[in-house]
Amino acid sequence: MFFSRKLPKFKYNENPVGNGIIVKESGKCPVCGKKTDYVYKGPFYSAEEAEDICPWCIADGSAAKKFNGEFQDYDSCEEVDNEDYTDELVRRTPGYCGWQKEQWLSHCGDYCSFVGNVGWKELEMMGLVQELREDLEKYGLNETGRREHLVKGGSLQGYLFKCVVCGKHRLAVDSNLEFTGLPDANTSTPQTGYAGGFRLENFFDAPVENPTWEQVEKHIKNMMEVGKEHVLLSLKEPHKGIRFIQAVSVDDGYDVQLGIEKNGGTNLVSRVCSTQELFELFSKFYNYADVDGAERFTPVEISRKTYTGGEGKPPIWIQPIIETGKMYDLDFFHFTDMLDWSKQGNDEAVLDPLVSFLSTYGDNVIFAFEDKMTELLYALDTYDIAKHLIEDWGYISSDGFLYARCMALVNGKSYYTAILKGKKKLSKDMEFESLLYVPRNAWCRLHHERDDNYPHKTELSYETFSNKKGWENTPRDIGG
Numbered sequence: 405m406f407f408s409r410k411l412p413k414f415k416y417n418e419n420p421v422g423n424g425i426i427v428k429e430s431g432k433c434p435v436c437g438k439k440t441d442y443v444y445k446g447p448f449y450s451a452e453e454a455e456d457i458c459p460w461c462i463a464d465g466s467a468a469k470k471f472n473g474e475f476q477d478y479d480s481c482e483e484v485d486n487e488d489y490t491d492e493l494v495r496r497t498p499g500y501c502g503w504q505k506e507q508w509l510s511h512c513g514d515y516c517s518f519v520g521n522v523g524w525k526e527l528e529m530m531g532l533v534q535e536l537r538e539d540l541e542k543y544g545l546n547e548t549g550r551r552e553h554l555v556k557g558g559s560l561q562g563y564l565f566k567c568v569v570c571g572k573h574r575l576a577v578d579s580n581l582e583f584t585g586l587p588d589a590n591t592s593t594p595q596t597g598y599a600g601g602f603r604l605e606n607f608f609d610a611p612v613e614n615p616t617w618e619q620v621e622k623h624i625k626n627m628m629e630v631g632k633e634h635v636l637l638s639l640k641e642p643h644k645g646i647r648f649i650q651a652v653s654v655d656d657g658y659d660v661q662l663g664i665e666k667n668g669g670t671n672l673v674s675r676v677c678s679t680q681e682l683f684e685l686f687s688k689f690y691n692y693a694d695v696d697g698a699e700r701f702t703p704v705e706i707s708r709k710t711y712t713g714g715e716g717k718p719p720i721w722i723q724p725i726i727e728t729g730k731m732y733d734l735d736f737f738h739f740t741d742m743l744d745w746s747k748q749g750n751d752e753a754v755l756d757p758l759v760s761f762l763s764t765y766g767d768n769v770i771f772a773f774e775d776k777m778t779e780l781l782y783a784l785d786t787y788d789i790a791k792h793l794i795e796d797w798g799y800i801s802s803d804g805f806l807y808a809r810c811m812a813l814v815n816g817k818s819y820y821t822a823i824l825k826g827k828k829k830l831s832k833d834m835e836f837e838s839l840l841y842v843p844r845n846a847w848c849r850l851h852h853e854r855d856d857n858y859p860h861k862t863e864l865s866y867e868t869f870s871n872k873k874g875w876e877n878t879p880r881d882i883g884g
């Protein structure tokens with residue numbers, strides 16, 4: 405038997421039980437180890453998986469601390485300039501469950517409190533339509549004929565928030581992949597001259613139907629400025645086989661891809677282009693009805709090979725790496741997604757799926773992996789990123805800093821970017837030295853060789869202090 409405790413209150417999440425984020429269910433909390441009659445079912449971002457966390461370990465911060473995890477992604481929270489508030493939201497507040505990455509809204513200089521999932525019907529019943537006018541407008545939901553698509557639990561869903569200071573409500577909206585736009589053309593406002601309906605979206609925003617070119621342009625610029633990684637413009641009906649165009653930011657520009665429907669599947673035709681070219685390509689695609697022809701895309705098709713999938717072939721995204729011996733940042737994080745964290749504590753076992761995968765596709769892939777890993781570690785080799793570790797340690801440990809940087813590479817791209825931009829700090833208690841030996845181990849496995857015969861030399865070095873520019877502003881007494 406155990407006593408039922410009073411559930412903790414959360415400043416930024418009013419009703420986690422009512423919203424099904426905390427569920428009445430027996431479990432054993434992985435943090436305090438106690439039996440609990442309430443368990444958490446919302447998002448938790450950590451290297452190690454943690455299920456059935458109890459609400460009390462969320463509220464006192466021990467869950468976040470134990471797993472070095474977060475309930476919210478900083479990158480998808482609206483800005484609030486108060487570290488204590490951010491800490492409470494990110495590390496001591498249950499999240500909520502959206503279709504895509506959950507956004508957290510703010511008002512009056514503080515984060516809002518999450519109220520619940522809503523559709524248009526709920527908003528009308530609560531009499532909030534007028535109050536939410538601005539937010540609704542942002543998602544194009546202020547027009548008759550569109551708003552009915554906003555349904556609680558539906559493909560297009562609202563997330564209601566309330567300001568903890570002034571009580572004003574705010575709304576976030578997102579959609580799942582099944583939401584492909586408005587079924588009835590009469591309710592939308594098609595652009596004259598365009599054959600199909602467009603929709604514009606990226607990873608974080610809800611789709612915009614039939615966006616004007618100005619909106620598309622604004623979106624692309626926004627993507628560049630705030631570091632959004634992906635923009636997608638898709639057609640309701642394929643035109644000359646083209647279904648969509650999308651751009652993903654890569655380190656040397658944008659990887660622009662055309663989705664062409666063929667034999668029931670979608671083939672990607674892509675190439676990397678500059679900012680200027682990206683604008684031109686999007687504008688051509690957007691105006692295709694004017695030029696009436698996919699031949700406008702010829703430059704895309706001839707400038708880079710089309711890779712196709714199929715039985716016995718490597719995955720499409722691996723094929724250019726095999727051919728060119730180069731990979732993008734995004735590819736690298738595809739690889740690190742393969743780590744098996746259920747084996748945590750045994751680095752070799754955690755890394756095994758990755759080593760095994762790399763050794764399947766040959767030297768080019770292995771060396772490209774090492775080059776990219778080195779480059780990403782090199783970028784983190786700066787005094788600014790090391791500063792708080794040096795303060796903690798009381799000195800600078802070159803190896804310690806290198807191994808801590810490795811940890812930033814194995815938690816996904818948004819984690820890495822947050823560390824790089826100084827939005828998150830490296831932990832001195834977490835390190836992942838074993839990552840460094842992945843390329844060698846994969847090569848040895850492939851060739852049945854000893855690792856002193858490993859032939860590849862990277863251009864950059866990941867060793868601490870290699871990035872001269874990163875250590876330029878080091879105070880004198882630290883040396884280095």
Ligand SMILES: [Zn+2]
Pocket residue numbers: 433434435436437438457458459460461
């Ligand atoms: Zn607990």
Ligand SMILES: [Zn+2]
Pocket residue numbers: 511512567568569570571572
């Ligand atoms: Zn307010």
